[in-house]
Amino acid sequence: MPQPFDSTVIRAWTAFALEAVGEACEEIDAINVFPVADGDTGTNLRRTLQAAAQALDAEWDGGDQAAPALRVLSRGALLGACGNSGTILAQLLRGMAEAYGAAGASAGTGASDPADAPADAPAGAATEGAAEVPGEARLLAEALARAADSAYEAVAHPVEGTMLSVARAAADAAAHAAGRHGTGAAEVARAAYEGSREALAQTTGQLDVLRRAGVVDAGGSGLVAVLGALADALGDPEPEAASRRRRAYTAFNAPVDGGTSAAGPAQPGGGGGAYEVMYLLDADAAAVAALRERLDGLGDSLVVGGGDGLWSVHVHVDDAGAAVEAGVGAGRPHRIRITRLTAGEGGGPCAPGAGETDSGAGAGARAGAGSGARAGSGAESESGAVTGSSAPRGRAVVAVVRGDGLAGLCEEAGARVVRAKEALGGPDGEPLAAAIRETGAAEVVLLPNDIDLHAAAARAADGARSAAPRLRVSVVPTRAEVQGIAALAVHDPERRFDDDVVAMTNAAGATRYGRVTVADRPFWTMAGVCEAGDVLGLVEDDVVVIGRDAAEVAAEVLERMLAAGGELVTLIVGEHAPRGLADRLEEQVRAGHLAVDTVVHEGRQHSSLLLIGVE
DSSP: OOOOSSHHHHHHHHHHHHHHHHHTHHHHHHTOOSSOOOSOHHHHHHHHHHHHHHHHHHHOOSOOOHHHHHHHHHHHHHHHOOHHHHHHHHHHHHHHHHHHHHHHHHTTSSSOOGGGSOTTOOOOGGGTTSOOOOSHHHHHHHHHHHHHHHHHHHBSSOOSSSHHHHHHHHHHHHHHHHTSTTOOHHHHHHHHHHHHHHHHHHHHHHOHHHHHHTOOOHHHHHHHHHHHHHHHHHSOOOHHHHHHHTOOOOOOOOOSTTOOSSOOOOOTTSSOOSEEEEEEEEOOHHHHHHHHHHHHHHEEEEEEEEETTEEEEEEEESOHHHHHHHHHHHSEEEEEEEEEOOTTOTTOTTSTTOSSSOOOHHHHHHHOGGGSOOTTSOOOOTTOOOOSTTSOOSEEEEEEEOSHHHHHHHHHTTOEEEEHHHHHHSSTTHHHHHHHHHHOOSEEEEEOOSGGGHHHHHHHHHHHHHHSTTOEEEEOOOOSHHHHHHHHHHOOTTSOHHHHHHHHHHHHHTOEEEEEEEOSSOEEETTEEEOTTOEEEEETTEEEEEESOHHHHHHHHHHHHHTTOOSEEEEEEOTTOOTTHHHHHHHHHHHHOTTOEEEEEEOOOSSOSEEEEEO
């Protein structure tokens, strides 16, 4: 019998959808020709659904209401979104969560009991003109309409004949079904599924690149499977019907106008960048609006989803460093992934170490940061700088550090060092701008190594480029010295500049960081209230341990960081660290994590007892 749309149905829907997309993953990859023929749409949808399902398993509180479950599901999809299609799917789920949350709020319950939803609640754009009906059917139709609206809003330049038009057709069909007297949520879900199938079949004729290849849209095909799973979760179908509905429908259509089944080049405006850049961004809505404009001028396939301070950014660009730097200017980018777009290499964007560049963080760090090629070593510049003794040449790295040992380590790797005290105390990024100028290089990579310096680094890079238009400067948004060391370990001035920036960014992003320090005053933390003199253990930027013994706190922080896995631990010992601290931690790694290597550096920094990196 039909089921109410509650958290139990949402869990079943998620499982059915993951199964359906997983089974059709290779077929969906095979028909992926828009916006880039890189054969990864099925893989990206599967990985996004996996992230959503894992979040639901981990965070679901066991309640019956749909709204909280949808919020968890959509947030998990946002955090794990892969590629263009995954980002759009996450935004579709967010739109549904918003609709159910608003229904609960308007009913004064804070939940989403459809029976309590007011009959005159506003419908989404796709339901305009449809008859208002009470209960679950109308609410599901409104949620699908809000999902489609939200996805269109997230895409900078929506294109018909894609996943977007399939979502809109599903919402329209759902609205029409909900307007019929006596219709339930199960009938609305089936109508949405049937509408999506019809729209998918039409995509071949809506885009030239699909018509030439004789295929339907890959993202739309995956969405049909997701909507079929929704219909199954809400209904009580025969096994054959369930199997049929959850097919992704990837069958090739006949090519048009003498085309072949091989994909031709995308039409203008689709997939022109050499790199796919994705990151999560902590920022307010005003900053994100400005970021959209800046990224839209840098590339295409721009999708910015999310909200409430957390966003997922996806764009195809030729200058990956500029896209990351734009995020630095807008807020705090993290989980940065950069992939060289190459036709036919499926699954790249979210795979570890994706892309053609060799991130090699582990190998480089094992060899020591000094194994990196010396910055400014005379590698031929891509910028075409005028030859001559005074012309900028080669590539340089500018790194901000604390401590004499860290400074020596970075200088040994060829970096131009700026002390953190100088960088933080100077006006509006000027110390960093001066360091860029003093390198005399045609290409400069800037490692701020501190989140508080990201904005100053972006301003310094902008100022340097304005003063010397042919100078290329990229900011790798490192948030800790251990990330900077990982980036330096893979720096190679013999590579193309963009590829070098990609490799350094990936290496930094693959390095989790922590530190052990001493509180200088009482204050509140996520781990409780600390007193002056307490030893604090931080993972990323959050205090997770408060104690009195530095060795015990360090051991706990290291164990927490390794719980998520890792291949290499980097320990940077501060000036005031207890004697033998590094030896104890090395033994801890050897005893409990046999496949993990450890590297120790004497950083001699005064700001913390210990810095920890896990790659």
